[in-house]
Amino acid sequence: MLSPAGAPYAICPYCHTDYQQEGKEVLVEYFYRLEGQTSRDIRWMIVIHGMNSRAKWQEEFSWEIANRLRYSAPVLIYKYGWATIDVLARWLHRRLAKRLGERIRVAIEQAIERQRPPRPDIIAHSFGTHLLSLILENPDFEDLKFGRIITAGSIVRPDFDWERQIASGRVEAVLNHVAAKDKAVPFSQYVIPGAGPGGRAGYAAKAILNVRNMDFGHSDFFEPDNLRLLIADGGLWHSFLTHPLSHFSPNGAFAPNRAWKPAPLLLRGLARTLGYTLFCLIAPLSWLRRRLDP
Structure with missing residues (x-):
């Protein structure tokens, strides 16, 4: 096949045949090529659950990944235990x-040994999103790189970089x-230092895809029926991953309307003082719960 750059050809650039001398006629055929990005596989992922979650959905998630996606995609469920005064x-x-x-670093090293990509995809919920943001801001973990990240019920500040x-x-x-019906996220900044209502207001960064579900509450993403739809073929999470x-524009996508500002420091201070007071009152019950359900 000849390049169109030298057309019309009188002599073959490869064998130097003179077409007119041979009595041959050059035939022109057009070929079309569609250029674009290719799809990607979910090779492995890490799931970081929310605060004090027994996370029954985690087993459901691993099962659905193994069955609905029809290929092996190991899922590391990271559980940091019960969080009370910690928040x-x-x-x-x-x-x-x-x-x-540190656990993610070990998991990446193990993935490389098994010839998997060094970048895990991440799904994080609630307090898990805050921990993920702290890792990204910590210079000690600059070596950790990630694929695509899904935050659900996020308490990361809308102005996170x-x-x-x-x-x-x-x-x-x-x-x-x-x-849209998340009642926990708007109050996170009053109780959790460094937190913000990213899971309601959206992230301000233009490179981020914010998608709003009008019917979900804080943890409804992980109800079995909803989770199956999200990670099934054509589901929002599956499609994103x-x-x-470049042309991915799902239903519910939105851009934040205005710049977010944190609540007044006095209000946040009073709320956290109240939180410490309540914790002191329920500390014995909290200790017992940790002992019985670590």
Whole structure:
């Protein structure tokens, strides 16, 4: 097949045959090629659950991944245990995030040994989204890189610098799945230092895909029927994790209306003081619960 660059040809550029001398006529055929991005496989992923979740959905999720996606995609379910006073203290957040980061590093090393990609996809819920954001901001974990990230019921601040994470190559893409009926996320900044209502207001970064479900509450993403739809072929999560994103525009996609500002410091301080007081009152019950259900 000859390149159109030299057409019309009188002599073959390969064998130097003179077409006119041989009495041959050059036939022109047109070929069309569609250029675009290819789809991707879910090779493996890490799931980070929310605060104090028994996470029955985690077993459902692993089962659905294995059956509906029709290929092997190992799922690491990271469980950091029950969190009570932990959510009120920033230094305890950092300790929990450090443990998570170290576990992710081990998982990546194991994935590389098994000839899997070094970048896991991530699904994080509620307090798990906050721990993930702390890992991304921690210089000690700059070596950790991620594929596509889904945050659900996020308590990450709307102004979190996702743009920098994507531009630097730490993160491939982010889907922020917002629940319109989420009653927990708007109050997170009053109780949890460094948190914000990303799971209601959306992320301000232009590179992020914010998608709102008008019927979901804080944990409805993981109800078995909803979860099956999200990760089935054509479901929102499955499509985000596997499809090219250049023209991916799902129903419910939105851009935040205005710049987010945190609540006044006085209100946040009063709320956390109340939180510490309540914790002191229920500390014995909390200790007993940890002992019986670690």
